[in-house]
Amino acid sequence: MNENFDRAPGAGRTRNFPAEHGVVGAAGDGDRTTSLFDRREPLRQPRTCPPFAENNTGAAVVDRDFKRENKPHQSAQANSTSASSACDDVDSLVKSSKLSANAPEFVPSGFIPYEDPSCGDDTVNYYVEPTLADMVTDFLGHLSSSPGSFDSDIGSITDTLNYWVNTEELLEELVELIFTQSTAIPNFSYTGARLCNYLSHHLTISPPSGNFRQRLLKRCRIEYEERDVAVRGDQETQKKFHSFVLFLGELYLNLEVKGSKGRPERAHVLLDGLNELMKSLFSSPTDGNLICAVKLLKLTGSVLDDAWKEKGQSHMENLIKIIKNVVLDATCSRDVGQMLLKLVELRSSDWGRVRAAAAASDATPDNDPNYFMNEPTFYTEDGKPFTAADPEYAEKYQEILDRQDYFHDIYGENGDDLYDFEDEMEPEMEEDFENFCLESERKRQH
Known part of the structure; x- marks a missing residue:
């Protein structure tokens, strides 16, 4: 083994460049020629920390030119200084950092969490249980948008209310909510009255101070007492x-109470109230008040008229007189005056009702208004209607029936059955027809 083998780390890793021509060793060293770069570069310091760009500018950039070999010690010293300063910067950054590996969550800098103003600082549970007002509002909104589902949904709605409404305060709140919504939501008065009638019979809570129906009538009484002021108020x-x-008119038609004989009947306590309300409306004959009175009489006129007649009261006749005087005074607009006149005509025709029709054997066009109701209506070539009231109707109608019987015999009941000519066919025609059918069948099979 070569005795000159250098066991030091990094030995043999020096860069040996070819010697320049004409460069030899010093005088007296003729036996040995050395290259100008025949010396080892000192070992590079280990980089324990990544250098930062701002700290190693000019020192970490490696110059691939030969100039670097001229200053090896200066380059190594610069690298060492850069690494030391980088480690110091990292250490100072770690010491000043507030980040922790044990933190429950990571929140980026500049992040502003959303805070619900309705929740307090010490709110832990974000679920808010709905109140009775929210629940009743949802129920009434559903019934208003889908009135046809009343019969199928009213049972579950009542069960939910029986679970919630268990105190007098909640019962009072329920009455107020239903009354307010029934008088505020357009076209909800009918459904609201049906709801009040159902709850008055199926709501289980009945405190001594008053059940649902009694509290509802008391609430209506409060509004009723303000009638004279309301008809003269602003719009x-x-x-x-x-x-x-x-x-209140819908409530009178739909609210049922037990009568003296145990049978359900209307709340007659509202009769006098409806009479006084209409008097108040006519006392201030503005267009809005008069239109409201007309709507109420069209809605309840026949029922009120019958109830007052049974009691021997002439309230309806008095109201008709008031209407005629309003029309004669001409204090209302022309359209509203026409509405009042049509209402008077409607009452004169017994509110458009048709009493028991005459027997079929005794019915005539004079004594039975439904005489021609079930008769069909035809049209002439000019497009004019032709009914049973026309003198020539019977004769022409019989012609139409005869024509229908004729086509029924030819085409059959459904119009697609051909007339059977088999009885009128001669023997030769029958034979030819059978041959034709057989030939058609053979062609269809082939």
Whole structure:
């Protein structure tokens, strides 16, 4: 083994460049020629930390030119200084950092968490249990948008309310919510009245201070007492009062109470109230008040008229007189006046009702208004309707029936059965027809 083998780390890794021509050793060393670069570069310091760009500018950039070999000690010293400064910077950064590996969550700098203003600082549970007002509002909104689902949904709605409403305060709140929504939501008075009637019979809570129906009538009484002020109020006040009047009319038609004989009947306690409400509306004959009165009478006129007649009261006749006086005074617009006149005509025709029709054997066009109801209507070539009331109807109608019988015999009942000519076919025709059918069958098989 070569005795000159250098066992030091990094030995043999020096860069040996070819010697320049004409360069020899010093005088007296003729036996040995040395290259100008025949010396080893000192070992590079280990990089324990990554250098930063701002700290090693000019020192970490390796110059691939031969100039670097001229200053090896200076380059090594620069590298060492750069590594030391980089380690110092990292150590100072770690000591000043507030980050922790044990933190429950990572929040980027500049992140602003959202805070719900409705929640307090010490709120832990973000789920808020719905209140009775929220639940009733959802129920009424559903029934308003889908009134046809009333019969299928009212049972589950009542079960939920029986679970929630267990105190007098909640019962009072429920009555107020239903009354407010029934008089505020457009076209909800009918569904609201049906809901009130159902709850009055199926709501289990019944405190001594009053059940659901009694509290509802008390709430209506409060609004009823303000009738004379409401009909002379501003437009918004009148509109709210009109909604209450129509709701009370629907409530009279739908609310059922037990009568003296145990049979369900209407709440007759509302009869006098409806009469006084209409008097108040006519006392201030503005267009809005008069239109509300017309709507109420069209809705409940026949029922009120019958109830007052049974009691021997002439309230309806008095109201008709008031209407005629309003029309004669001409304090309302022309359109509203026409509405009032049509209402008077409607009452004169017994509210458009048709009493028991005459027997079929005794019915005539004069004594039975439904005489021609089930008869078909035809049209002439000019497009004019031709009904049973026309004198020539019977004769022409019989011609139409005869024509239908004729086509029925030819085409059959469904119009697609051909007339059977088999009885009129001669023997030769029958034979030819059979041959034709056989030939057609053979062609279809081939």
